[in-house]
Amino acid sequence: MVMTEATTRPRSAPRAERRDGPAGGRIIALLLLGHFMAILDVNIVNVALPTLRTDLRASGSGLQLVVAGYVIAFAVLLITGARLGRLHGHRRVFHLGLAVFTLASLACGLAPTTWSLVAFRFLQGAGAALMSPQVMSILQQTFTGAARGRALGLYSAVTSGGVVVGQIAGGLLVSADLFGAGWRTVFLVNVPLGVLLLAAGPRVLPRDEGRRDGGLDLPGLLVLTPAVLLLTVPLILGHELGWPVWGWVSLAAAGALLPVFVAVERGVAARGGRPLISGRVLRSPGLPLALAVLVCGPGSWGSFLFTTTLHLQGDLEMTPLQSGLAFVPCVAAFGLVGLTWQRIPAGWHRWTVAAGFLLAAAGYAFVGPLAGGGVPYELLTAVIGLGLGVLPIVMTAALRHVPADAAADASGLMLTVMQLGQVVGVATIGTLFLTLARDGGSTRHAEYATGWALAGAALAGAAFAVVLARRTR
Incomplete structure (x- = not known):
């Protein structure tokens, strides 16, 4: 955060400090563990698909949505999650996203059918979208100088490494077949970690009250959400489904919504609002x-x-x-x-x-x-x-x-x-x-x-x- 005068600092943002000591280390560890779980769950389910198919008698399209549902919800709601953090406080929204993610992970691990698992995976992705943007925002507002650079370096390593570790962890958990739970352990492993972070978060993360200026920009949200959805769904499912006509129509519709979104955002700014x-x-x-x-x-x-x-x-x-x-x-x-x-x-x-x-x-x-x-x-x-x-x-x-x-x-x-x-x-x-x-x-x-x-x-x-x-x- 580059500031030249103390008076230019937003009142709602926590004071940026050089936190190289234990307090800074605890903040980074808690935030990155939450972010790690969110990234981990993009791929951790992949190696469990064969046993999941047998256990739930899942169809091919069902398996695709188990994998893709999380990514779709995550990508669609990330910007909205970031704005909610600004409005209501990054710490508060981080805890909300973590709670949703943890409960959805428990529900995924206990899901009785393929389609209930798909629904819970969408909910899990929504929780991750609420949680992850707050991580970078809190790091940005809490650290400065070299301390911020190191924090962002760790953040990037977790972002890239979580995808790989997801595959390794998935293979280990499915192979171990803990308590005979099979594929369910790839979701249930998040529950104790989530509970631990929820208990530690209020004592570790810096307070911030959020800023209510500009609101949520519902017009922008109502255009951007379907645009991202229309883009991601055919890209994720297109190859497995043989690139059907509806996929190409969906991609074209996503492109058509881009200028609409730009016009809507200009209108919001012209009315004195805060665009998404x-x-x-x-x-x-x-x-x-x-x-x-x-x-x-x-x-x-x-x-x-x-x-x-x-x-x-x-x-x-x-x-x-x-x-x-x-x-x-x-x-x-x-x-x-x-x-x-x-x-x-x-x-x-x-x-x-x-x-x-x-x-x-x-x-x-x-x-x-x-x-x-x-x-x-x-x-x-x-x-x-x-x-x-x-x-x-x-x-x-x-x-x-x-x-x-x-x-x-x-x-x-x-x-x-x-x-x-x-x-x-x-x-x-x-x-x-x-x-x-x-x-x-x-x-x-x-x-x-x-x-x-x-x-x-x-x-x-x-x-x-x-x-x-x-x-x-």
Whole structure:
């Protein structure tokens, strides 16, 4: 948070301080554990699908919605969750989202039918959408300087690592079959953690009362929600359903709603209201370019995880647990960069992002040549993790010029863009991989084209990063 005068600080925001001691550590640990659970549940259910299908006699479409329902609700409601935090206080909304997420996890673990599980997964995603935006907002408002950079580095490591750990944890829990619960443990594991965080939160998190200026922007919400829904549903379900006509109609409708949303938001601002996505936030120096980089980074990472997992469990015949462990060096390298980048000379910071994406592009280019398994995949994933570890720098640069009272809006927007980037990446590059694997009968064959597509996405991120560096001198 960049402030030049004490009087410019919003009354409702907690005072930003350098919290390097135990209090700051407890705040970070509590917030990131909550965020970790939200990210974990994107993928933790994947390896449980075979036993879930048998136990609940689930159809293929039912299984797709068990996985996709959470992601859809999460992506659709993130910006709304961020605004609710601003209006009613980030700590209060974090606890509300955590309570909804925990209760929904319990309901998922006890679900008697496929469709009740689908409904509870949507509710679980809604809870995560309330909880996660508050994490970045509280970090932004509570920490400053180097302390904020380290907090955002940990946040980025948790965001990327939670997806991988979800697959590993899912494999461990299903294999262990604790108390004969089978697939249900992948949801029930959240319950004791959620209760613990709910008990500790009131004593650990800083107080803030929220700001009621501008309201919730219901007109913007009523346009943005269906627009995101129309975009995400066909992208998530399209390939499995053979890209039906309704999917293309849905995507076209999402595009048509974009100018409508822009017009509605301008009208809200003209009437003195506070738009859901304000021009003030989007005009923050470097933010649009940072958002473009954030699409390319998570988009390539999500599709790399998706396609490589299928290859490792396909041609290389690894178990779900073994394939998940292959990504551990990637997460470790990502976290290492995120926590140490501030030691790089300050004059190099703005070029570090482009260099990182170029390194990731080089790693992606070797996806095809290494598909035979001659070189350990752990080495390849570590190189890619080192490259994409620069994402905390992007977030820091994006938030540097955002006014403190707009932190909630900016954090919700960035989370939504990152989530949609992963959905678009899996839908495009993932579809390319699945199509080639089906036609060629070998996932190794598909990895060559996939690797070049991933490298192209990383190179696009590097190009955006170069422009960002030149404009934020």
